Amino acid sequence: MVVVVKRNVAGLVIVFVGAAMMQLATSGTYLxxxxxxxxxxxxxxxxxxxxxxxxxVVVRSRQTHDHGxxxxxxxxxxxxxxxxxxxxPALGADAAQRQSPVAAKPAKPVDPQGNAYWGDESHGPKPxxxxxxxxxxxxxxxxxxxxxxxxxxxxxxxKNGVWYVTRIGLTCCVADGTAxxxxxxxxxxxPKNQWITVTGKWAEPTKRVDGDVAALTxxxxxxxxxxxxxxx
Amino acid sequence: MTTAEQETAESSESAESPGSSIAFTATLVxxxxxxxxxxxxxxGWFTDDGIRTWATMFVGVTVQALPFLVLGVLLSAALTAFxxxxxxxxxxxxxxxxxxxxxxxxxxVLPGCECASVxxxxxxxxxxVTPAAAIAFLLSAPAINPVVLASTAVAFPGQPKVVVARxxxxxxxxxxxxWLWLLTGKGGSWLKMPKNRHAHDDGKFDVFRSAMLHDxxxxxxxxxxxxxxxxxxxVVVPRAWLDHVAGNLLLSVVILGLLAVLLAIxxxxxxxxxxxxxxxxxxxxxxxxxxxxxxDVKLIALQTGTFGPKFAVRFAPATFVVALLASxxxxxxxx
Numbered sequence: 127m128v129v130v131v132k133r134n135v136a137g138l139v140i141v142f143v144g145a146a147m148m149q150l151a152t153s154g155t156y157l158x159x160x161x162x163x164x165x166x167x168x169x170x171x172x173x174x175x176x177x178x179x180x181x182x183v184v185v186r187s188r189q190t191h192d193h194g195x196x197x198x199x200x201x202x203x204x205x206x207x208x209x210x211x212x213x214x215p216a217l218g219a220d221a222a223q224r225q226s227p228v229a230a231k232p233a234k235p236v237d238p239q240g241n242a243y244w245g246d247e248s249h250g251p252k253p254x255x256x257x258x259x260x261x262x263x264x265x266x267x268x269x270x271x272x273x274x275x276x277x278x279x280x281x282x283x284x285k286n287g288v289w290y291v292t293r294i295g296l297t298c299c300v301a302d303g304t305a306x307x308x309x310x311x312x313x314x315x316x317p318k319n320q321w322i323t324v325t326g327k328w329a330e331p332t333k334r335v336d337g338d339v340a341a342l343t344x345x346x347x348x349x350x351x352x353x354x355x356x357x358x
Numbered sequence: 359m360t361t362a363e364q365e366t367a368e369s370s371e372s373a374e375s376p377g378s379s380i381a382f383t384a385t386l387v388x389x390x391x392x393x394x395x396x397x398x399x400x401x402g403w404f405t406d407d408g409i410r411t412w413a414t415m416f417v418g419v420t421v422q423a424l425p426f427l428v429l430g431v432l433l434s435a436a437l438t439a440f441x442x443x444x445x446x447x448x449x450x451x452x453x454x455x456x457x458x459x460x461x462x463x464x465x466x467v468l469p470g471c472e473c474a475s476v477x478x479x480x481x482x483x484x485x486x487v488t489p490a491a492a493i494a495f496l497l498s499a500p501a502i503n504p505v506v507l508a509s510t511a512v513a514f515p516g517q518p519k520v521v522v523a524r525x526x527x528x529x530x531x532x533x534x535x536x537w538l539w540l541l542t543g544k545g546g547s548w549l550k551m552p553k554n555r556h557a558h559d560d561g562k563f564d565v566f567r568s569a570m571l572h573d574x575x576x577x578x579x580x581x582x583x584x585x586x587x588x589x590x591x592x593v594v595v596p597r598a599w600l601d602h603v604a605g606n607l608l609l610s611v612v613i614l615g616l617l618a619v620l621l622a623i624x625x626x627x628x629x630x631x632x633x634x635x636x637x638x639x640x641x642x643x644x645x646x647x648x649x650x651x652x653x654d655v656k657l658i659a660l661q662t663g664t665f666g667p668k669f670a671v672r673f674a675p676a677t678f679v680v681a682l683l684a685s686x687x688x689x690x691x692x693x
Contacts, residue, residue, distance in 0.1 A: 135382045136575055142389055143424070143578070150421060159418035164425070171425035174432065175574070182571055185564065196572070198579025198663055203389070205420040205582060210392040211403075214414040220407035221414075224593070230636045297630035300418030301592055302623045304634060 134186060137179040139202055144175030146206045157355045158216040160299045216356040217303050218319045219282040222292045227284075227307035228337035229260040251276040251325040256293035257358045260306040263328060263340035270328045275342065277308060278323045278350065281316045289315035291324055291342070296357040306358065309341040321352045408593060415589035422624060423473045423581055423656065430474030431573040434481035439566035443486045454488040458536035461491035462529055465498030472500035472625050472651045473581065476660045477573045489549060494536035497677065500625045500651040501528035510647065513629035520640065523692040524629075527648045531684045535677055550666030580663030584656030588622035591655065595620060608686075610642040615682050618650035625651035641689025649681045 150156040151168040160168075208214060251274035254262075259277055263270050279291040282305075290307035294300075309332055316322055326345045331338035450457040468475060479496035483489055500506065502525050514520040603613045614635070623631055628650040632643040653674050662670040 135385060136571060138382060138385055138389075140571070140574070147421070147424065156421065159414065159421045164422065167425040168421070171428040174428055178567070178570060178574070181567055185567065196576045196579065198583075199575035201579040201582040202575070203385070205417050205585070206389070207392055208413050208417050210389075212410065212413045214417050215410055217411065217414055220411045224411075230634045298624050298626060299422035300415055301422070301588060301621060302628075302631050304631075 134179075134183050136199065137183045139199055140175050140179040140182075142206050143202050144172045144179065146172075146209055147175070148172035150209075154354065157357075158214070158300075161296055161357075162355060164299075216352075217294045217300055218280055219292065221294065221303060222282040222290070222305035222307060223284070225305045226334075226336055227290055227305070227309070227339045228334060229264055229306060229340060250274065253277075255358050256291060256308055257295050257306040259342070260308050260340045263308065263342070264331045264338045267331075272328065274325060274327050274345075276323060276325045277342065278321070278353070279308075280352075280356075281318055281320045281322060282307060283315050283318050287315065291322065293358045294356070303357070307339065309339050310344045310347075311341055313344045313347050316347060316349065321350050323348045323350050412589050412593045415592050416585055419585040419588050419622065419656065420582060423585065424578070426473045426624070427477070427577060427581055428574065430477040431570050431577065433468075433474065434477035434573055435566045435570035437478065437481040438484055438569045439562050441485065446482070446485050446487045450487065450491060454490050454540055455537065457488055457491040458494045458540070459533050461487070462494040462498040462532040462536065465495050465500075465502055465532065466504070468499040468503055472654075472657055473577075473660065475499040476657070476664050477577055480573070480664050481569075483549075490536045490539040493539055493673075494532045497532035497535055497652045498529055501525075501532070501648070506625050506629070506651070509626050510629040513633040519692055520644070523640075523644050523688055524647050526692070527644060527681075527684050527688045528651070530688070531648060531652065531677070531681050534680050534684070535673075538676065538680070548666070548668045548672055550669065576663055577660055580659040581656065584622065584654075584659035587655040587659065588620070591620040604637040604639075604642075607639060607641065610638050611645045611682055611686055611689075614638060614642045614646040615649045615678065615685075618646045619654050619678065621650075622654040622656040623650060639689075640693040641685065644689045644693060645682055645685035648685045649678060652681060653677045 147168045150159075151165050151172065156165060156168055253276040256277050256279045259275060277291050279293040282290040282292040284290065289310055291310050292305055292307045294303045294305055296303055309329075310324060310326075311329055312326070313324075324342065324344050324347050326342040329341040329343045332341055450460055465475075468478060475496050478499070479492040482492040482495060507521055507525060510521045510524055511518065603609050618628065621631075628647055632646045635643055635646070658670055658674050661673065665673075
C-alpha cells in the first residue's frame with residue numbers, strides 16, 4: 127500500500143482539498159466565507175473529491191503507466207495553506223472601512239409600517255438588523271422618528287472619534303460583501319471589531335458628499351460574543 | 359497530434375514519476391505540519407488587517423467557486439465518458455452557423471455559476487461539437503439559466519424588464535461571439551483543443567475517472583490564480599470612485615463593465631450587487647450583469663488553463679466589447 131500511495135501526489139492534493147471543504151462545512155467555519163445555503167454543496171463536493179482520490183489510488187495500483195500532477199495543480203494547495211496558517215477571519219472593520227457608510231436607496235420602498243410589525247412598544251427598544259436600520263433610518267425617516275431600537279454588530283472606528291455599528295451583508299460570498307453602517311452618537315467608541323449590542327433612539331442622518339448615513343443616539347452599549355453567522 | 363506527441367506533452371507538463379515519491383513525501387509533511395503547527399508557528403506573521411481581509415476574500419472566492427467547479431468537471435467527465443459523439447452530431451444542426459443559436463439556447467439547462475460551464479464546453483469540443491457552438495454554450499449557460507434569472511427577478515422587484523433585458527442581451531452576445539468565431543475562420547490555431555485522454559483501450563469508468571481528475575487538477579489551479587486576482591482587486595480598488603462616473607452613460611457602462619471583470623462575483627449573486635449600485639442607470643447595471651458571467655479575472659484564468667493563453671487573450675477582450683455594445687443597444691431599446 128505504501129509503495130502505491132507514494133506515487134500519487136495528485137491523490138494527496140485532492141484529498142486535502144476535499145478534506146478542507148468538509149472540515150469547513152462540518153465545523154461551521156464556512157459561515158465566515160459563504161452563505162449558509164452553501165453547506166450541502168461544500169459537503170457534496172468534498173465527498174466527491176475524496177472519492178475521486180481514493181478510487182484513483184486504488185485503480186492506479188493496478189496500472190503500470192503513471193501521470194504526475196499538472197503544474198497548475200500545486201496552486202490548489204495555497205488556499206488550503208491559507209486556511210491552515212492564516213485562519214482568515216470573517217470580514218470585519220477593515221473591510222467596512224474600505225467602503226462608504228452611505229446606504230443605497232432600496233430598489234423598492236420597503237414598508238416597515240403597520241402595528242403588527244411594531245408590536246407593543248412598551249416592551250422597550252425594537253430589535254432590528256443593522257441592514258434594515260441603515261436603510262430605513264435614511265429612507266423611512268417618518269416611521270423611524272422618535273422610536274427606540276436595538277442593534278447588534280461590530281465596531282468600525284472612523285476619523286475624529288466617529289464610530290459605526292456595522293454588519294456586512296452577503297448575497298453569495300465575501301467577494302460581494304456590502305457594509306451596512308450606523309453612526310453611533312453619544313458614547314465613546316469600544317475597541318475596533320468588538321461585537322456589541324446597542325440600544326438608542328433614531329437620530330437625524332449625517333449628511334455626506336455621497337449621501338446620508340444612518341445614525342443612532344446610543345443609550346446603552348453591551349459587549350457580546352460574535353454571532354454564529356456574522357453576516358446579514 | 360499523435361498519441362506519442364500527446365504522451366510527451368503530458369509528461370512535460372507533469373511532475374514525472376521518479377521525483378514524485380519525493381514530491382509526495384514533502385507535500386505530505388508540509389501539509390500535516392501546517393495542519394498541526396501552522397497557526398502557532400505563524401501566529402505573529404499575518405496580523406495586518408489588510409492581509410487578513412485579503413486572505414478572507416481569497417479563501418471566500420475559492421470556497422464559493424470550488425463546489426461549482428466540481429459540478430462542472432463531474433458533468434464534463436460524464437459527457438466525455440458516457441455520451442457518444444454521435445449524440446451531439448444528431449442533436450445539433452449540421453451547419454455550424456445554425457448550431458450556434460441552438461447551443462446558445464441550450465445554455466438554459468446548466469444551472470450554476472460560470473465556473474461549471476468552462477469544463478463542460480471543453481468536453482463538448484472534445485466530443486466533436488463545433489467550437490463556435492461550444493463557445494456559444496460557454497457564454498450563455500452561466501447567464502440565462504433559471505437560477506440566475508430568478509435571482510435577477512428577486513433583486514429587481516417589480517421590474518421584469520430587467521430580467522428580459524438580461525436574458526436577451528446575454529443570449530445575443532453568446533450567438534454573436536459564436537458567429538464571430540466562424541467568421542474569423544482561423545480560430546483553430548488559437549485554440550488549444552482539450553486533449554481527448556484515454557480514448558483508447560480503457561473502460562468507460564476509467565475514462566470518466568481520469569477525465570475528471572485531470573480537469574479538476576488543471577482548472578482548479580487556474581481558479582486559485584483567478585481568486586487571488588479577484589481578492590487583490592477587491593481589497594485595492596476603492597469603491598468610492600464609482601460615484602464620480604455615474605452621471606455619464608457611456609463612461610458608466612464601461613466602468614461597471616470593468617468592475618464586473620475585476621470583482622469576479624458569481625453569476626447567481628451579481629444581480630444583487632447590481633441592484634445596490636443605485637447611483638447608476640439601468641443600462642450601466644445591465645452591462646455589469648451581462649459582462650460578469652462571461653468575462654472576469656477568475657474566468658480568464660480558467661479559460662487560459664483550459665483553452666490556452668492564445669485563445670484567452672483574444673476571447674476576453676472580444677467578449678467584453680461585444681457585451682458592452684449589446685448592453686448599450688438593448689438597454690436603450692428595453693430599459
